[in-house]
Amino acid sequence: MSRPAHAIRPRDRSRPWDIVLYGASGFTGRLTAEVMAGFEPDVRWAIAGRNRPKLEQVRAELDLPPGVSRPEVLIADSTDRGALDLIARDASVVCTTVGPYAKYGTELVAACVEHGTDYCDLTGETQFIRRMVDQWHDRAVETGARIVHCCGFDSIPSDLGLLALQRALVDATGEPADHVVYALKSARGGASGGTIASMLNVLEEARDPAVRRILGHPYALNPEGDRRGPDGSDLMTARYDRDLKQWTAPFVMAAINTRVVRRSHSLMGRPWGEDFRYREVSAMGTGAKGATRAYSMAAGLGAFIGATAVKPLRALLEKTVLPSPGEGPDQAAREKGRFAVDLVGFRGGAEVGRAKVRGSMDPGYGATSFMLAESARCLALDGATLTSPGGVLTPAVAMGARLTQRLNDVGVVTFEAQVG
Numbered sequence: 462m463s464r465p466a467h468a469i470r471p472r473d474r475s476r477p478w479d480i481v482l483y484g485a486s487g488f489t490g491r492l493t494a495e496v497m498a499g500f501e502p503d504v505r506w507a508i509a510g511r512n513r514p515k516l517e518q519v520r521a522e523l524d525l526p527p528g529v530s531r532p533e534v535l536i537a538d539s540t541d542r543g544a545l546d547l548i549a550r551d552a553s554v555v556c557t558t559v560g561p562y563a564k565y566g567t568e569l570v571a572a573c574v575e576h577g578t579d580y581c582d583l584t585g586e587t588q589f590i591r592r593m594v595d596q597w598h599d600r601a602v603e604t605g606a607r608i609v610h611c612c613g614f615d616s617i618p619s620d621l622g623l624l625a626l627q628r629a630l631v632d633a634t635g636e637p638a639d640h641v642v643y644a645l646k647s648a649r650g651g652a653s654g655g656t657i658a659s660m661l662n663v664l665e666e667a668r669d670p671a672v673r674r675i676l677g678h679p680y681a682l683n684p685e686g687d688r689r690g691p692d693g694s695d696l697m698t699a700r701y702d703r704d705l706k707q708w709t710a711p712f713v714m715a716a717i718n719t720r721v722v723r724r725s726h727s728l729m730g731r732p733w734g735e736d737f738r739y740r741e742v743s744a745m746g747t748g749a750k751g752a753t754r755a756y757s758m759a760a761g762l763g764a765f766i767g768a769t770a771v772k773p774l775r776a777l778l779e780k781t782v783l784p785s786p787g788e789g790p791d792q793a794a795r796e797k798g799r800f801a802v803d804l805v806g807f808r809g810g811a812e813v814g815r816a817k818v819r820g821s822m823d824p825g826y827g828a829t830s831f832m833l834a835e836s837a838r839c840l841a842l843d844g845a846t847l848t849s850p851g852g853v854l855t856p857a858v859a860m861g862a863r864l865t866q867r868l869n870d871v872g873v874v875t876f877e878a879q880v881g
Contacts, residue, residue, distance in 0.1 A: 469605030469851065470577040472844035474553060479841040480506040481535060481552040482567060484559035489583065489788040490735045492830035493558060494532075495716040497524045500838060509535040509548055510559070541564040545572040553844065554579045554838035559661035563589040570597060570608060577851070581829035583833055584615040585717040588661055590673050590853070591681055593704035598684075600854040607844075611721050612836040613829035614800070618818040619643055619718035619741065620725055620857040621802045621865045621878060626816035627733055628804060628862070629878035637733040638813055642704055643741035645712050650798035650823035651790030664769055676716065682724040691738050695719065697763075699755035701747075704807060707744055708751035710758035715741035725857040744803075754852030789826055798823025814880040821873055831873040839864045840865040 471509060482497060484490040485508035497506055503876040510516050516534045537560055538546035539737045549572035551553050559565045562584040574597045584590060601608050611617070627637040675681045679695075680688040695715040702709045711717075722739050731737070745755040754783055768774040790798070802818040822827040839860045840847075849859045854866060868874045 469603075471490060474554065474841070475583060476551055477505065478507050478533075478555050480503050480554045480556055480837045481508045481509050481548050482506065482532075483537070483548070483557040483838070485509050485519050485553055486512055489557055489830060489833075490558040491519055491827060492795075493556070493834050494519055494523060494825055496830050496834035497532075497837075498525050498529075498873060502526065502529050504838065504841070506880045507533040507535050507552075509537055511536065511538040515683075527625065540568060541714050542568050546576065546660065549576040549578040552578055554581065554837050554841045557582045558582075558833070561583060561588075561589075562586050562658040563592075563662055567592070574601045574606045574608065577606050579607040579609070581609045581612045581836045581840060582832065583615075583712065583829060584610050584659070585613075586617040586659060586715050587681060587720055588663065588666055588675050590720075591675050591782050594682060594684075594853045595713065596613075601853060603851070605846075607840060607849060607851055607859045608853045609836065609840070609856060610853070612833045612856055614820075614824040614832070615714045616718040616721040617802075617832045617836075617856050617864075617868075618791060618800075618802050618820075618874070619714075619722050620855055621861075621868075622802065622816045623722055623739065623819045624725070624857045624861060625865055625876045625878045626814055629816070629880055630814050634813070636808065637737075638808050639734055639736065640704070640807040641807045642702070642807070643712075643715075643718070643739070644709070644744040644803045644805060645761075645804055646801040648743050648798075648800040648824055648825070648826050650800070651794050652741040656767040661769060666764070679719065680723050680727075683727045685722075685873045690723065691736050692719070692723070692833070696740070696742050697759075699752065699759045701752075702742060703740075703876045704810075704812075705744060705805065705816035706751055707747045708755040709742035710745050710755040710761055711763060712741045712743045721855050721856075722843045725855040727853065728852075728858045743744050790823055795823040798827055799822040800828065814878065816876060816878045819875050824857045828874050831871060832868065835863060835867045835871060836860065839867050 482494055483495045494508055508516055513536055520531050535548055537548055541822050545568055555578055563586050570593050630637050679692045696711050699710050718741055745751045775816055800820040804816040806814045822828045843863050865876050870875055
């Protein structure tokens with residue numbers, strides 16, 4: 462297709478839609494649509510996907526304030542570039558929940574880039590993001606499209622939590638932390654079939670040695686020429702952490718979160734220092750009880766990854782245990798869910814501050830639907846005042862403190878930085 466003659470579009474909300482939610486009939490898409498139903502009445506939004514009857518059902522079931530019109534329904538298959546172009550052309554922001562993104566996300570990103578349309582998603586697929594960086598970052602800079610991946614539990618608590626901590630430290634002491642550890646203290650929530658499908662697709666693609674190299678590289682998402690630093694591999698076993706002074710186990714989302722944080726640091730010009738270190742773990746506690754919990758979690762995670770890597774065992778798990786796409790925790794489970802994360806900052810080996818990130822709903826779905834919806838609203842309503850350029854960005858680079866404030870105002874996910 463021909464490239465648009467204009468350069469960067471004005472962010473004046475002159476397009477027909479402020480936000481188009483793509484994938485609204487899926488499990489997480491429905492939850493995100495429910496959140497968007499509570500937006501200001503003047504936010505013009507539509508829902509989109511490939512199945513009109515399912516989308517019409519979502520539209521009919523939305524709990525909207527009196528007098529507020531129901532969103533328009535737009536139809537586009539993930540492989541129909543022409544239909545996706547029409548959506549991207551008419552939207553200020555396209556927000557998508559359709560995964561695995563490596564299978565279904567490329568054409569939508571391409572359409573948004575070409576039309577200078579801001580974009581946000583929930584991917585946790587490192588190899589997909591790397592492809593989008595390689596294929597579309599430079600063009601997105603030209604058109605002004607902000608392509609923002611990982612706007613859910615992976616990786617907003619990590620990315621915005623670190624930003625909040627470092628800015629608080631610089632404001633209070635004049636210096637950032639040189640080493641930050643993300644510690645998942647607790648989490649309660651369920652898994653949806655869509656997330657499981659994305660994880661299994663990553664494992665399937667990892668059969669390719671080139672993909673394995675990307676997945677294993679701690680700086681795989683940094684810009685080309687800046688894929689270096691002091692960080693190594695993610696924690697893969699139980700270990701006593703001398704910084705946190707407790708036992709730790711692997712955190713499954715570290716494989717994507719750490720790469721997103723390091724991309725943020727690089728895109729911002731390495732403000733925390735050339736030797737800044739960042740890692741993520743699950744905090745298991747002290748003493749024998751903490752050690753037992755750490756070894757049990759590490760063994761369970763290793764057994765799951767090992768089983769899903771064997772096709773017959775994976776097929777059995779998919780048939781008997783794992784949820785199917787479109788399935789996930791019910792409302793009661795989502796509302797009982799929660800998470801607690803501390804990002805602990807160190808300077809010269811001594812703790813100097815921490816950011817506390819708390820979620821009052823299921824992290825992967827209840828809280829994530831709010832994080833994604835608020836990301837879309839931030840890009841749509843604050844887009845003209847955000848200072849970030851176009852490109853394949855991260856939540857911290859694209860929206861930063863403005864998104865943090867929006868999330869704190871809503872209250873489902875909150876950030877609090879403490880110095881000292």
